[in-house]
Amino acid sequence: MVEPGDLAALEAFEGLPPLEIWDRLQHNASGLERWSTRLATADPHRDLERAAAAGARFVIPGDDEWPAEVEVLDEAGQLTRRAGVPFGLWIRGRANLRHALTRAVAIVGARACSSYGEHVSAELSSGLADNGLTVVSGGAYGIDAAAHRGALAAAGTTIAVLACGVDVSYPKRNSALLSRIAEDGLVVTELPPGCAPTKLRFLARNRLIAAITQGTVVIEAAVRSGALNTAGWAEQCGRPVLAVPGPITSRMSAGSHLLVRERNAVLATNVADIIEAISPFGTNLTQPPRVAPTLTDTLDPDLQRTLDAVPVHNPAPTDRIASTAGLDVPTTQQCLQTLAALTLITQTPTGWRLPTPPPPSP
């Protein structure tokens, strides 16, 4: 009877236990007329039967499976007037929702993504699954589907949060994927069985994806997109937002770059970056890709200059090397001895040169 994220309803119902709300709605109580239009078609028993037929259950606050994370929506998103903790969640799948969300990341992005985005979505999701994280997405084409597939391929847990009933295959061509997710992971929605998705339901659904996860990763997104809407919800929920960069020539990466430049999102280049961002401060820190310094990097400047002046092939005497290096002869002599001791150069009867590399193996 109430649309997901209907703040006016939450205000009107504030403090009332669910059964009391239901009773008042049924009796068309004053102040609740607004939500009584659907009374004629509302049929909770039929909803539960349809859910059971689809292998789904209904979970409400207080149930063991209820994910405490969604309570953040009580505070978040008041500005957008499409917020609020859901009354309950319809769930399809064997896993325990609360357990599955202990360590969970949302991967979201464009439906019409590039092959780069699809590849990256699947790879990152597989990597997150390999690290025991649950991948949450929206079950749509493109980035979403690749994220679910990536997690499934790594035998990980994935959750599709829908904007329609658990028994509705939307989008159509993802129905096999959604069945697989329900088999190995979970399909979750606020909407009772049979409900079709609408534009506003997608927007309300996005708040759940952001709220139940420890962070949201945007892979490819246009500047105006559902993924950026989900990122906005993550910001409002106080969850980290990460954005995967891409070519600046690709419109699909514009949303990711905007998040980094304008909205302080963390640039995500690999699984470790994501794990770091969702971990408690100071834990799971990434090792920035840094090549170990070579021996020559650590040399003192005079040694470097001397080494730089030693010929590759034809040996040169000390005074010529000194002149090339721009150092006095005694200093150069000392440096050459040190470099020879480090086997970085070779002494020959006619002077110094670099060591001959071993012949290439045949």
Place this chain on the structure above:
Amino acid sequence: MVEPGDLAALEAFEGLPPLEIWDRLQHNASGLERWSTRLATADPHRDLERAAAAGARFVIPGDDEWPAEVEVLDEAGQLTRRAGVPFGLWIRGRANLRHALTRAVAIVGARACSSYGEHVSAELSSGLADNGLTVVSGGAYGIDAAAHRGALAAAGTTIAVLACGVDVSYPKRNSALLSRIAEDGLVVTELPPGCAPTKLRFLARNRLIAAITQGTVVIEAAVRSGALNTAGWAEQCGRPVLAVPGPITSRMSAGSHLLVRERNAVLATNVADIIEAISPFGTNLTQPPRVAPTLTDTLDPDLQRTLDAVPVHNPAPTDRIASTAGLDVPTTQQCLQTLAALTLITQTPTGWRLPTPPPPSP
């Protein structure tokens, strides 16, 4: 006689006027023995003649053309022991160096860049040149060459800062490009004519590129690269560092992403981002790519829900729309009137539907 960026020399010469230094070196003064090895081959008159033959001049502090920006090197880079203001600069080209550097950006990156990097380097440089900025780079293959070419193609000013003499064509295959830069822009170096590049001269050259520009843009760079060295110099000089993102699957973009994640570089996605970063705080601000909200975005939630419930084709009566929208009938009735007034919906004898779009033009 002194290698670029030789801090020991700068310390030994501190407070001495150049002619006094030269006199002391010639007389093998005590404490300066270290730099006397090249006395036999040093020939300033021959250097000046060779420069003149190559159409080059020598500019020293106090000259009209001397770029005050390099003085930053007096402070910067003490840690790396390869710093210091150059004694002078050899310059080839008609432009006035100081004028050309009034608004200048360094574009640096990998020699072995990808076609994406090459494309982006040329495009950004053309765009910077179109905005009257001078593009400074190192005259190398890859990103450098594309940056110079991009600026030349836009009839802008470009400066190649070399790690060898102005008359030395290095790298060989860029000699036509270097000639063109000397023709339409400037070729600049600290090293006298005839000098060959060395590894340490490249590193010392990088400090000049960073110092004489208002900001350094890294386009593609491996984690261990000259471009990151230049970025480090820009940081030490207090100049903004920008990094162009790319696919996370490309090793070539790893250096750019590292700069953003670990070293606070600004993500650069277009020319405006670069201009904003090098402009005084609060000026030349970018317009973040934001699509103007559509009329339907600005609608109040009840109007949005009503609009969302109006069928595309087959008209529906008010009570059915109310039920779909989850609103009471009077509210829905009001919303429908408003939406019709905004021409967002159409009333028919059997109910409401979305307006028929005009037929596509043939």
